[in-house]
Amino acid sequence: MGGTRNTCLEALLAEFGYTHEQLADEVNRVAERLLGAPANCTDRHVRRWIAGDVRLPWSRYLLPLQEIFGRGPEAMGFVPRKSSKPLPSPVGPASVKERSGVQRRAFIAGALATTLGIDQTPGHGRLGAGDIDRIQGTITRLDAHFNGLGGGALIDVTVDYLSRLEHALDHCTYSERVERGMHRAIAEVAACAGWSAHDCGQYEKAAHLRNHALQAALLSRDPVCVTRAWSDLAAQAEHAGRPAEAARINRAALSERHLRTRPLISSLLNARLADCLAQTGDLNGMGRHLAAAERTYDRANTTAAPSWLAFLTPAELSGLGAIAHQSAGQYRRAEAHAAQALELLEERFTRNRAYYGVLLAELQLAQGEHERAVATATGIRTVGVTSPRITARLERVIAAGRSEGGPP
Template identity: 75%
Template sequence: MTDVDRVQGTITRLDAHFNGLGGGALVDVATDYLTRLQHALDHCTYGERVERALTRAVADVAACAGWSAHDCGDYARAAQLRNQALQAALLARDPIAVTRAWSDLAAQAEHAGRPAEAARINRAALSERHVRAQPLIASLLHARLADCLAQTGDPKGMGRQLAAAEGTYDRADIVGAASWLAFLTPAELSGLAALAHQSAGLYARAEEQAARTLDLLDVRFARNRAYYTVLLAELQLAQGDLDRAAATVADVQVAGVASSRIAARIERVTAAAHAPEGHRDDAR
């Protein structure tokens, strides 16, 4: 168990590095560490308690690696890693790890253009009894479900889920939360609300929430600051405010952040904001 404690310390650092650096700086490190843990499971001697703890660690690292691959735009690799995370979570018989894996697979389905499927996964996760005792996780599930409902044309459902996310978050005990949930702050809740309103086509409201996110965001979340600054520029662009979008995207702080997804979005917004006058309608 001393070895397992050391592994958990590494997982905490991996999660923190993702928030600070982005997936491009982490994906190979995380997948290499995942291989090492799987080798330990296959070649070391241990009792049932250690086996379950190591398998849970595999689930945690695979989930982190999955988000890192996603951040790099390698969605096939992300899907493989997320399936590994779910398998390990099931083998570890850890309901929280299983819920995390399902939530990540829901995010993957949403990104692939299947918001109804993502909504079903999130609803199923929320219906699990143990989630009622995990308000921080429940808050995240509600916020992600809100975005799914916005994409499926249910703005009222979106509003209810965002309200549930805030109400549930207010009951959460942030102290001692798992390291993978460290990103879920009031700033992030506002950012998730901005994404949901963007999906609903409510760009002005989404812009307000994205700006609030940036005001609240902690300095340690450099990757997320870049992400939401680009989102703010995209929302300004969607409203036809090309000058403000150009100024916002030029202000994105990318030093030390390695995320090909964010870099690609910066390029798209920059190109659209500086498009010739005759092409500006298309750029929007």
């Protein structure tokens, strides 16, 4: 038997002009953007909410509804369960621009933690293979969120999750196989947290988390985890202005025997090594390794890629080529690669689209094309992107372009 009809929600649909099908589609779209995972909402869900059959939707539906309508559960006609934890305050359509970036990231972080069920990480008892599978599912969604929107809202979530996994490792019982799986999970979460910190400009924290990831990877005895950790430390060294050190780490990682059957990882390492060599003035080496990155990518099975490598697409290879040519001072070629990356980039990679858009504007600015640079930069869509590093670069390139005669 149905409950009391939810006339509040019904009125909101009429006010915003949604049909049942359209609202379901919008819930799915917003869930993918906010949470990095589909909600699988259908018009049947919407009909049940309006009929009163559901007193309070699950958080994977409720959080997008709050975002869409800008109202809390009660204002949408829902009745919170007595045991329910308070959900993050909604960011409504009229208030998005009024909230600071910090508030926005806090909202998304709260939504992510709730949806992923991080607070349900086991804290005692015996861990089994099923627990490892659930943890890996959470890691996959964390990686998808970073690849989609950036690390701004993710840093606190990943660090919290890291702490909970380590608590489980210290206080639960498990087999040797599960122990290795837990170390692998900790390495993966620490790596994701490291990139999130890097995306926020917190470079010391990123370095600490990446060292943590390497330690856990070594304990896991998983060669892919170890290679990933070394690759991230190479990226850290390169960003710190030590490209020769970064090149040595990447070369050592590329020499690992297990990479003969993992061309996708080899492709990434070759592309990153190419940039390091460009910074040291070895342009021939840069060219060789960019070519090697393309060759190895062509023989990779991308459908079986781990979640942390989902970003490595033909568009990303073009983008990495742009970065290497930029380091070599070859701005025209770099610009062509960046433009190609933007043309090939899939819609789901909102963060990377903003990143390469900023890179394109920087390259145009470096060539003295101030008006084009400003036009490129002001056309970049950053809605939903939570990367303070990208935002800061965008603001700098616009200011520099305008100071040199670009349009206001």
